Amino acid sequence: MFYKLAFRNVRRQFSSYAIYFITVMLTITMIFSVNNIIQSDIMSSMLVNYYSGTKAILIGITGFLALIMAFVLGYATNFLLKKRKKEFALYLVMGMTRKNIIGIFMLETAITFGLALGAGLLLGLVFYQALMGIFISYIELDYTLTGYSPVAFLYTIVTVCAVFLLSSAASAGYLKFEKISKLLNADKIAEKSVRFPVLWVIIAFAGILGTALFIDRFLAWLDTAFFQTFLLGGILVVMILLSVALGSMGLCKGITWLIVKAKSGRAKGTGMFTARQLSGSATSNSVMVALLSVLMSLVIVGPNVFFSVSSIYTERVEEWYIYDIHGSISILRYGEDVTVDQVEKIEEQLVAEYTEKIEKYVGIENYAVFNIYWERVENDWGGSHNTLIKYSDFQNICKVLNYDLPEELGQSFDCRCSDSVKDPFEWKYGILRCPNRILLNYEKEFKVVPDAETDGIVPTYGVLAVGVEDVKYDVRALEAELNPVDSYGNKEYNFKIKEYERLDELGGGGLFLLGDLYASAVFLLLTLGILSLKMLSMVSEDKPKYRIMWKLGAKRSQLFRSMLVQLLFFCCLPFLIPVFINFPLVSVIDKIYSGNGYEMPLLEIIGQLAGFTSVVLGVCILYLVAASIVAWQDIRRSLRESD
Amino acid sequence: MGKILSVSNAVKIFATGSVTVRALAGVTFDVEKGEFVAVMGPSGSGKSTLLNVIATIEPLSGGNITVDGESIVKRSDDETAAFRRDKLGFVFQEYNLLDTLTVAENIVLPLNLKKADAGHTLSELTRISHALGVSDQLKKFPRELSGGQRQRVACARAVISNPAIVLADEPTGALDSKNSRNLMELFGLMNREFGSTILMVTHDATVASYSGRVIFLKDGEIFTEIYKGDRSREQFRHEILEISEALGGEGNVL
Secondary structure (H helix, E strand, O other), X not given: OHHHHHHHHHHHOHHHHHHHHHHHHHHHHHXXXXXXXXXXXXXXXXXXXXXXXXXXXXXXXXXXXXXXXXXXXXXXXXXXXXXXXXXXXXXXXXOOOHHHHHHHHHHHHHXXXXXXXXXXXXXXXXXXHHHHHHHHHHOOOOOOOOOOOHHHHHHHHHHXXXXXXXXXXXXXXXXXXXXXXXXXXXXXXXXXXXXXHHHHHHHHHHHHHHHHHHHHHHHHHHHHOOOOOHHXXXXXXXXXXXXXXXXXXXXXXXXXXXXXXXXXXXXXXXXXXHHHHXXXXXXXXXXXXXXXXXXXXXXXXXXXXXXXXXXXXXXHHHHHOOOOEEEEOOOOOOOOOXXXXXXXXXXXXXXXXXXXXXXXXXXXXEEEEEEEEEEEOOOOOOOOEEEEEEHHHHHHHHHHOOOOOOHHHOOOEEEEEEXXXXXXXXXXXXXXEEEOOOOOOOXXXXXXXXXXXXXXXXXXXXXXXXXXXXXXXOHHHHHHHHOOEOOOOOXXXXXXXXXXXXXXXXXXXXXXXXXXXXXXXXXXXXXXHHHHHHHHHHHHHHHHHHHHHHHOOOOHHHHHHHHHHHHHHHHHHHHHHHHHOHHHHHHHHHHHHHHOOOOOOHHHHHHHHHHHHHHHHHHHHHHHHHHHHHHHHHHHHHHHHHO | OOEEEEEEEEEEEEEEOOEEEEEEEEEEEEEEOOXXXXXXXXXXXXXXXXXXXXXXXXXXXXXXXXXXXXXXXXXXXXXXXXXXXXXXXXXXOOOOOOXXXXXXXXXXXXXXXXXXXXXXXXXXXXXXXXXXXXXXXXXXXXXXXXXXXXXXXXXXXXHOOOOOEEEEEOOOOOOOHHHHHHHHHHHHHHHHHOOOOEEEEOOOHHHHOOOOEEEXXXXXXXXXXXXXXXXXXXXXXXXXXXXXXXXXXXXXXX
């Protein structure tokens, strides 16, 4: 009999269970996808190549997701419980035991949870491929369908079932011990009015000001103390989030009180009703709104900052690796005694060997081989040396880099590499400043000397610098060929390939960006899921009020507007301060760029922020529209019952 | 005095699947402006249905009803809302006050819905709240009031917009006898002082005896109607009781 009752209840309470079902299904989809990503072959190979800590971070994200899921499930179950307290109390009054009622409720939620688990896993199969598709195209690999991991499947089921059992245990505890009278009168518990409203108005403004102030301090910290103390940065971030939370609570309790005050005595139509409803719902949910505001701040800030950092790293490859391909081809070893002639011969052989290897993958446009000579500084007992390079070698380097070397310089001059010089070569302080550490990235100062001056000197090391055609090629295979693994299993890193380093940066940054976007998406969905549940629950509780208003002569259109304003305001509350954070965030991102030597036009930064915020608000509007439609159907049904 | 309410051959049929119930089977009566009319009858006689069709909460299946000279049948949704707002005042058994609004905000709600200006709203609030003895409670919320006080507030809300007719559905149903008497005296006051036309559904003879006319319903039809005339309230109550007993009604509760 109880099985029948439970199945019938799920069918009858479809709209309530639909929200629960969708929320749980989406969360499971997310967890299943990220578990598959962690266990995927491509991720395993990337983790070996790039950054081994990433896997731990991704696993951490999954653990965090499980916690969030526990929260969502707990909330969703509580939503269902709240809606049905009276019904359960009636069952009790009619003579059912608490054990029966717990059984019915558990069975109902288990049925819905089981369906959501199945649907979530199915959706996860598709969502995982989509995520991997985006990620693979981001790191510029050819996209193929990736396999699924049984471990991910198992891990997802174990995690979500454990979380479900935990939240079920909490609900069972509640049903076991709550008094029947409290269950019966659940809908008669009056909302408390705001205490100390003026104080909350002050707190709202203090929260907003505090957010701005601590972001300002954070900017100062980025400028001055970033490398000195991370603790201060951490404290400032906590203070910003705390201000966001307090500001949001203040908005809920103080600003809605101000709205009521402003409407009082002057309200027309359903204005007063709407204002009071807003005040009531915002006040009784202020803590929840504060927590969601913090999550939304992370959603707005996280992707923007990571996107900026990621694009900076990608840009940096251009500066760090100035040749398309370069590598040390010196065969000199410490203390080895070789002649200049021997070195030259070996170099010739090696250059032929390496250029042949490169040309298997991509055409060579030009190349230069240059030797670096170290000349001991006279009377310097510390072992300092001058770096020398032949004039002819320097000419070849310039050719590879497409730099025009001014002929009027002659064949002998001092040169200093400087990152701050963007145009090739400029005279300053009696030396030639040239960009991008023109020799290798650790050579800052050197002397260009006539070729004859190096005659008879054994070079300290030689370098092969190659310019290749601007086409797509299998850079990963070339990298493996140029830097083979030795007999001990250690990879040689003699050659640097700019394209490979770019992909490497994309891969490393991409992992973090993916993780961050993923976490943000989860936070956003979680926030909107909770908000939707809350909004529907509020409307459900307020149905009698809408009925009274309708009986007193309020038009349906007025009631719809009132409901929409309430839902819109309630839905926007957790977004108000996070959206406001966009303004100081322009400065933060500008500092991130300028601190790394990049000039990002302000309009582009604003565009980036507006883009992310629009996506967030777009998803929010979708949820709001869906919740409004469901809520209005609920109210209309209730009005029809009065018809 | 002119006719304020005219019910002619009102029929209401409820259909649930294959089962149809004729709740009103052709009810016809008029209510004059300033009249205080009670509707009585045993359970299932159609008295609440009658009130609901007059209030446009339920649509009529047949016949016609006019309020203040205008037919309320076959109107659009917005027109019926405007009709309820402009022509009707309600007093419900369960008060139906909005617990999120203060007493003052509850009382002025009909004026707000009419978009009356703030000055008029405030003066009417002062006048009505004083007359009905709730002026000390204006800043409180309904949950802070007793049942009797809540019903007074509901009465104030019902008359503040000076409606054509006040409809009361078992207004004393949730009150004890003392508060019920007080409420009926208040209805008398509303009728005399504000000239309110009142149509009240009740199953209590004593409550009905405060009215000037009682319409008895049985099986969805008017069984009989009696007028108080010059008789005392007690005499009127006796006659009501006699008819109620003949109808098999619950009789006297108050």
